[in-house]
Amino acid sequence: MAEEALVALDSCESYECDRVYSILKKQLGLLGISKDKIAGKRVVIKPNLVRKMDAGMAGTTHPSFVEAAGRLLVEMGADSVKVAESPGGPYNEIALRSVYKGCGIESAAKAANIQLNYDISWKYRENPSGEISKCFNIIDPYNDCDIIVNLCKLKSHGMAMMSAAVKNYFGTVPGVEKFEMHARFPNMSDFSRMLVDLCKMHTESCLTINIVDAVVGMEGNGPTNGVPKKIGAILASINPFALDYVCTRLIGFENKVETVTISEKRGYFDKDSIKILGSDVEALKCGDFKGPDSERVPALIWLSDFMGGRILGLIEPKPVINTKKCKRCGECVRSCPKHTIVFDKKKKFPKIHHSECIKCFCCQELCPHDAVKIKQNPLVKLLH
Numbered sequence: 001m002a003e004e005a006l007v008a009l010d011s012c013e014s015y016e017c018d019r020v021y022s023i024l025k026k027q028l029g030l031l032g033i034s035k036d037k038i039a040g041k042r043v044v045i046k047p048n049l050v051r052k053m054d055a056g057m058a059g060t061t062h063p064s065f066v067e068a069a070g071r072l073l074v075e076m077g078a079d080s081v082k083v084a085e086s087p088g089g090p091y092n093e094i095a096l097r098s099v100y101k102g103c104g105i106e107s108a109a110k111a112a113n114i115q116l117n118y119d120i121s122w123k124y125r126e127n128p129s130g131e132i133s134k135c136f137n138i139i140d141p142y143n144d145c146d147i148i149v150n151l152c153k154l155k156s157h158g159m160a161m162m163s164a165a166v167k168n169y170f171g172t173v174p175g176v177e178k179f180e181m182h183a184r185f186p187n188m189s190d191f192s193r194m195l196v197d198l199c200k201m202h203t204e205s206c207l208t209i210n211i212v213d214a215v216v217g218m219e220g221n222g223p224t225n226g227v228p229k230k231i232g233a234i235l236a237s238i239n240p241f242a243l244d245y246v247c248t249r250l251i252g253f254e255n256k257v258e259t260v261t262i263s264e265k266r267g268y269f270d271k272d273s274i275k276i277l278g279s280d281v282e283a284l285k286c287g288d289f290k291g292p293d294s295e296r297v298p299a300l301i302w303l304s305d306f307m308g309g310r311i312l313g314l315i316e317p318k319p320v321i322n323t324k325k326c327k328r329c330g331e332c333v334r335s336c337p338k339h340t341i342v343f344d345k346k347k348k349f350p351k352i353h354h355s356e357c358i359k360c361f362c363c364q365e366l367c368p369h370d371a372v373k374i375k376q377n378p379l380v381k382l383l384h
């Protein structure tokens with residue numbers, strides 16, 4: 001049986017930096033993270049900066065979390081505090097500067113007197129205990145640190161259903177390599193197993209402090225094209241797997257998130273051994289949190305499994321280009337891991353060849369103009 005996991009949960013109604021700071025300070029205390037655990041350590045902060053987005057869109061970690069956590073870590077005597085992220089798309093200095101600035105992280109880091117990472121080197125790492133992935137390429141700040149402070153955002157997610165602590169570690173894989181990972185693990189089940197392997201590797205190599213920005217989350221077509229949804233909570237735990245489980249309870253996604261199911265089966269947490277400190281989950285529960293349009297209907301998944309997977313291709317949601325919104329920027333063409341989106345020479349718009357599509361929804365995630373929609377089969381719509 002997994003050992004007891006502590007999860008701190010508090011209500012928080014605003015992004016006022018002092019308010020976030022005082023909650024984080026209290027939660028670290030409850031989790032037993034005292035000054036002597038931080039003093040002299042090299043700390044890397046991992047926000048969720050999936051792409052350049054205004055903080056008000058609620059697709060990225062709010063800058064006040066970066067500022068508050070940075071201030072706190074400096075006060076606790078960390079040797080160095082650096083923010084490092086590999087957003088979706090290319091991993092180079094120009095892209096990093098644009099994302100840090102556009103997401104409000106540049107000014108947050110300045111206010112907290114912490115560094116921003118511009119070193120784009122990465123290393124190959126063996127992961128012998130991984131169940132589906134025995135190796136990963138990881139950006140350098142995460143290969144040489146004592147503590148990771150995982151500052152994630154609570155969002156719905158087109159492929160993984162939910163993005164919180166476990167999914168956020170995918171941003172430690174360099175740039176477009178993430179597209180290759182989608183091609184290597186093309187179905188949701190294998191992709192989720194890989195995400196759990198990656199997260200576990202990080203928790204085994206250093207102390208991880210996982211904090212969820214759930215003040216305002218993103219519902220619907222997350223991780224980038226959904227709608228801001230007030231949840232009013234901050235959560236924290238040393239155990240990212242237990243933390244994600246509590247997040248599913250908070251937004252009514254229990255039994256819907258494969259990374260949670262997989263990590264529970266592997267014994268990385270036991271729901272009966274989670275001790276919640278602070279507020280009660282039921283009191284803060286956000287029951288009407290909407291999932292993505294790509295959400296699978298359990299009855300049809302079961303039916304498809306029963307028929308040996310033969311009808312899954314027919315019933316699965318698929319991406320389509322909305323030519324009224326498309327600006328022909330080509331981001332979806334560049335980001336498709338299966339190279340199944342090409343520009344239609346006559347119409348000049350991108351066209352998706354669905355027979356090769358693996359439903360990773362990178363095209364939807366990275367389209368800066370919300371021009372990729374997820375189309376459900378009409379039969380599935382009726383069952384929702």
Ligand code: SF4
Nearest residue numbers: 326327329330332367
């Ligand atoms: S990323 Fe979006 S706007 Fe750009 S070409 Fe693709 S669909 Fe059009």
Ligand code: SF4
Nearest residue numbers: 336357358360361363
């Ligand atoms: S078309 Fe979109 S969903 Fe399909 S493989 Fe390409 S990026 Fe993934």
